[in-house]
Amino acid sequence: MKFDGIASFVAVAEEGSISEAARALRLSKSVVSERLAELERSLGASLLHRTTRRVSVTEDGAAFLERAKRILQEVSEAKTDLAERRGTLSGPMRISAPVTFGRMHLGPALYPFLAANPEIEMSLDLDDRRVDIASGVYDGVVRHGTIDDSRLMVWRLAPSRRVLVASDDYLARHGVPATIAELNAHKGIFYTNRGVADWRFATPKGVEIVRARIGFRVNNGDMMRDATVAGLGIALLPLFIAGPDIRDGKVKVVDVGVRPASEFIYLAHPEGRRPPAKLRALADHLKAAFGDPPYWENGVD
Incomplete structure (x- = not known):
C-alpha cells in the first residue's frame, strides 16, 4: 500500500x-x-x-x-x-476567518508572515458562517465575538471594541437616542449570523438586552456598514469595520451612556490536539501586528 x-x-x-x-x-x-x-x-x-x-x-x-x-x-x-526540530516553520496550514475582517485586517497581517516563512502552505477560507473547529478540518479559526464553545482552545489576538453608529441623515430624521431605553424606538441594522436580532450592553445591573425595530438584516459586515452610511438605521459595529467611516465623518458614534459587552478577535484550535509551532507563531505574529489597543481604534474616542 x-x-x-x-x-x-x-x-x-x-x-x-x-x-x-x-x-x-x-x-x-x-x-x-x-x-x-x-x-x-x-x-x-x-x-x-x-x-x-x-x-x-x-x-x-x-x-x-x-x-x-x-x-x-x-x-x-x-x-x-x-x-x-530544525527550526523551520513548514507544511500545510488551513485557516478560516470572517469575510470583512479577513479582507480588511487579516490579509494585510498574513502577507508578511507568509513571506518570512515561505515553507508554509497556507489555505485561507473566508466565510461568515460558524465552522466546527472540533471537526479537524481547520488548524485554526479566526473569529470575532464571545467564546462559548468549551471544545476550543483559544488565543486572544486583540480586544474588539464595538460602538453604535448612525449617519447624520438618519439621526436628523429620527433623533439621537441618549439612553438604552430610547434605542427601542429606533431601526436597527443587525448581523444575521449572530442569531437573535438584539444588542447587549454591560451595565452596573448586569447585561441589558435591547431589541430595536428591524431596519435591515444581513450576514455580511461590509453591507452592514454600507446600510448604516445609507441611513437605514443604527448599527452596532466593531471598530475594525466602522473606524474609517467614523474618522471620515460618514457615520457618528451614538453614545447611550453604557458600552456593549466585551468581545475579542481570537484564534481557536481544537482541544486535545497539540497545536503546531507554526500556528502558535501565527498567533504571536497577529497579536503583534494588531497591537493592544489594536491600530483600528486609533482616532476614535
Whole structure:
C-alpha cells in the first residue's frame, strides 16, 4: 500500500470526482486513476463507485476513509515536527476567518508572515458562517465575538471594541437616542449570523438586552456598514469595520451612556490536539501586528 494512493483516494472522496481531485493534487487524471486502482488491488476491495458524472464511496471505502484521513494527518504532523526540530516553520496550514475582517485586517497581517516563512502552505477560507473547529478540518479559526464553545482552545489576538453608529441623515430624521431605553424606538441594522436580532450592553445591573425595530438584516459586515452610511438605521459595529467611516465623518458614534459587552478577535484550535509551532507563531505574529489597543481604534474616542 503506497502513501500516494491513500492521498489520491482521500482527495477523490472529498472532491467527489477524479478530475477535481487531480486538480487539487496537481496531477493528471490518469495518474490519480492508476494510483486508485493500485490501492484497491493492494486492499483487495473496491473503494469507489464510478459513474460518468460522479464518484462516490463504497461501504468498504467509507470504512477505510476515516483511517486514511488519520494516516495523512499523522504523516503531515510528523513532517511538521521534523521541520520544527530544525527550526523551520513548514507544511500545510488551513485557516478560516470572517469575510470583512479577513479582507480588511487579516490579509494585510498574513502577507508578511507568509513571506518570512515561505515553507508554509497556507489555505485561507473566508466565510461568515460558524465552522466546527472540533471537526479537524481547520488548524485554526479566526473569529470575532464571545467564546462559548468549551471544545476550543483559544488565543486572544486583540480586544474588539464595538460602538453604535448612525449617519447624520438618519439621526436628523429620527433623533439621537441618549439612553438604552430610547434605542427601542429606533431601526436597527443587525448581523444575521449572530442569531437573535438584539444588542447587549454591560451595565452596573448586569447585561441589558435591547431589541430595536428591524431596519435591515444581513450576514455580511461590509453591507452592514454600507446600510448604516445609507441611513437605514443604527448599527452596532466593531471598530475594525466602522473606524474609517467614523474618522471620515460618514457615520457618528451614538453614545447611550453604557458600552456593549466585551468581545475579542481570537484564534481557536481544537482541544486535545497539540497545536503546531507554526500556528502558535501565527498567533504571536497577529497579536503583534494588531497591537493592544489594536491600530483600528486609533482616532476614535
